[in-house]
Amino acid sequence: MKRNGEVIESFKEMALDWKVPDPTNRHCNPGVSEPDEIEYDQHCEPSNLCKIIWNLTECHGVVPPQPYYEACVASGCSEQHPSTECQSMQTYAALCGLHGICVDWRRQANGQCDASCSQGQIYKPCGEAKRNICFNREVIMDTLPSQNNTSMFVEGCYCPDGKILLNDHDDICVSVCGCTAQDGSVKQPREAWEHDCQYCACDEVTLNISCFPRPCAKSPPVNCTKEGFVRKIKTRLDDPCCTETVCECDIKTCIINKTTCDLGFQPVVAISEDGCCPIFSCIPKGVCVSEGVEFKPGAMVPKSSCEDCVCTDELDVVTQTNRIQCVPVKCQTTCQQGFHYVEEEGQCCSQCQQVACVANFPFGDVTIEV
Incomplete structure (x- = not known):
């Protein structure tokens, strides 16, 4: 029997006329292909699942159960899978619902036809x-036919x-x-x-x-006047969504004059107080300088004069290097008997020269001048 009450012989035509959307899967497209003719063994034992339809007596008066029972049995015998029987039962229950009759058939299926819903439903x-x-x-499910309101x-x-x-x-x-x-x-x-x-x-x-x-506050105008500083746009620390213009040091913009230091001095680098550019200068190394050579404190400093010189740790305020302290060289002027110390021009210390011979006798030494 079709929806309009017409009784027909074709089971396939009847089934297609009663096709309804799957309520547990609203997004599923049932397709347009028609099922093949169903053949089943008349001696197939009906499952208990199909027999549930006879328990839905409140709907029998508006939707005859016999055709749907036979369809359920045919599906079960041909497919040998509970899902096909579940679909037949679902179809009958859907038709009952269209007539305003509620049937809770899944509760009687012993878990064979449980419906699954997405999380939260x-x-x-x-x-x-x-x-x-x-x-x-x-939203009204307009795919379902109305039954006189x-x-x-x-x-x-x-x-x-x-x-x-x-x-x-x-x-x-x-x-x-x-x-x-x-x-x-x-x-x-x-x-x-x-x-x-x-x-x-x-x-x-x-x-x-x-x-x-999101609007940002307008940054005030910024003028970078200090040496080495340039304007740059940076992300605000208190608001990462906004930017601000700041003065930032950029050493590449500095004019750097490197200084060559004299002996006894070493170069140092400092940052100017009103900028960020490096400034090179020379400071004393704490050494003595003599004849183009540096000497550390305590070292002997060779001199051409008749003096012994040593490098001290005392700073000369004029030269800004350490002072060199010198004392006259002490010469050996005492000579042995027969020799006499003779000074030589241009020499710091002279030598003892022989002026007599000394003869040793038992009665004493005798000096004989030469």
């Missing part, structure tokens, strides 16, 4: 055909009481209709928030998100 054997959705507030029941996955479906494609249930923010959270209508340096708001009419760049 629950299964209802007798849900309303009108699904409340945030965006358009109310009779209340219809549709089994399927629904939001728990007190929650509403955010949209018709994400299966997300929310307590309050809102916008899905960039991080996946749900924002309430007219709620404003900040994301990625933008101000965003949830439109209460369209539930769309609108964003615009």
Whole structure:
């Protein structure tokens, strides 16, 4: 029998006429191909799953159970899989729901036909055909035929009481209709928030998100007058979304004059007080300088004069090098008998020269001049 009450002989034609959407999978496309003719063994033992249809007596008066029972048995015998029988039972229950009769047949199936719902949704054997959705507030399953304004029941996955479906494609249930923010959270209508340096708001009419760049305070004019400093645009430390113009040292802009230091001095680098450029200067090394050679304190300093000289640790305020202290060379002027010390011009110390011979006798020494 077809929906309009016409009795026909073709089981295939009858089945196609009663085809309805799958309430547990609203996004599934059933396709357009027609099933092959079903042949089954008349002696196949009907399963207990198909027999549940006889327990749904409250619907027998509006939807005759016999054709659907036979279809369930035929499916089970040809496919040998409980899912085909579940589909037959689901079809009969859906037709009962269209007539406003609620049948909870899955509870009698001992877990063979349990419906699974996405996280956050629950299964209802007798849900309303009108699904409340945030965006358009109310969606009627227009694929289902109306029955003279009779209340219809549709089994399927629904939001728990007190929650509403955010949209018709994400299966997300929310307590309050809102916008899905960039991080996946749900924002309430007219709620404003900040994301990625933008101000965003949830439109209460369209539930769309609108964003615009967050304004930043205008930086005051900056003049960099100190040596080595230039203007640069930097991210604000107190607000990473905004920038400011600051004076920053850039040593590449400095004019550097390196200084060559004299003996006894070493170069040092300092930073100018009113800038950031390096300044080279020479400071004493704490050594003595003589004849183009540096000497450390305590070292002997050779001199051409008849003096012994040593490098001291005393600073000469005029030369800014250490002082060299010198004392006259002490000469050996005492000569042995027969020799006489004779000074020679241009020499610091002279030598003893022989002026007599000394003969040793038992009675004494005798000197004989030469």
